[in-house]
Amino acid sequence: MPRRRVIVTRPAREASRWVADLRGAGVDAIALPLIEIASLEDRHRVEEAWQRIASYDALMFVSAAAATHFFDGASIDAAAHCRFWATGAGTVRGLREAGVPASSIDAPAADAAQFDSEALWALVRSQVRPGMRVLIVRGGDATGQAVGREWLAREIAEAGATCDAVAAYRRLVPAIGEAERRVIAEAADGSAIWLFSSSEAIANLRALAPTVEWHAAGALATHERIAHAARTAGFGRVRVSSPSLSSLVASIESFA
Incomplete structure (x- = not known):
């Protein structure tokens, strides 16, 4: 099975750093900031x-x-x-x-x-x-x-x-365009892994895409409280990982 793309949802400045680090570790990552600072x-x-x-x-x-x-x-x-x-x-x-x-x-x-x-x-x-x-x-x-x-x-x-x-x-809650809406819609089928480091990002995602069903989607959360929010939102597969790069990469590689 090909590796899934990882969607980094942190605010834009931090998301760009996380994406660069993940890509440097061989992960296919993109930024979709779900919190605007x-x-x-x-x-x-x-x-x-x-x-x-x-x-x-x-x-x-x-x-x-x-x-x-x-x-x-x-x-x-x-x-x-x-x-x-x-x-x-x-x-x-x-x-x-x-x-x-x-x-x-x-x-x-x-x-x-x-x-x-x-x-x-x-x-x-x-x-x-x-x-x-x-x-x-x-x-x-x-x-x-x-x-x-x-x-x-x-x-x-x-x-x-x-x-x-x-x-x-x-x-x-950020303003998003058609490109971002397309990423959200396509990622609901489980083809990507959502990386959440804030429960607020999950709440904003639900506000931006209120009709999307998440039962087929997977999420990686950096804290159990965030994982609980993802499960409550309907994500079918949720895992918890430390936010360190090595832990994230290991969790992404083993995600099933």
Whole structure:
């Protein structure tokens, strides 16, 4: 059986990197971004966070986009006293590109079993003390309101620290054309593997193609929560893989 094409659904900038890495490993991969990253229409909440930056002990970034849009050309000097928390390699890369030194970043190891808030918390829990202040920098909805899981914020609060959140960018359902709609329709028959690293991408796919049935399609998810969303959407074959390149390639090659 010929190898199936892999459809990478991450936001455009990250998708291009994943596609290049997968192609370099011999995988037939294409990008079909299912989340659009957009700037905030009003950055006053981000500017207010920068005005309070001296009061924070740690800044947690949920994605590379969070780092890129939070700094947006600003110097890290005002935040040099902070620890910078990241859940994965892509976010670490975004922080490094923004000028954050590697010695100031806490993130799960490259060979960690998972890359999420739980894995990060296991790493940074010992840093948290009563009275500490943490800022979570994340994405927002179309209006710029911060959205996302609250698990880490609750853990921080239960440890006696104060946790704030700010949206540094917006996550939108992308506009797609006929070429993208054709890819979606053709990939519903199981001839391709959908690679999902976000439950939001699955929700957006369903919004963009509400009449498509997914029971014949296969999906590779980078977390069990995302796999659950894929099964709920109707994908007939769903597997879970670490987002490391070697794990993804092995999972793709063994996909049946």
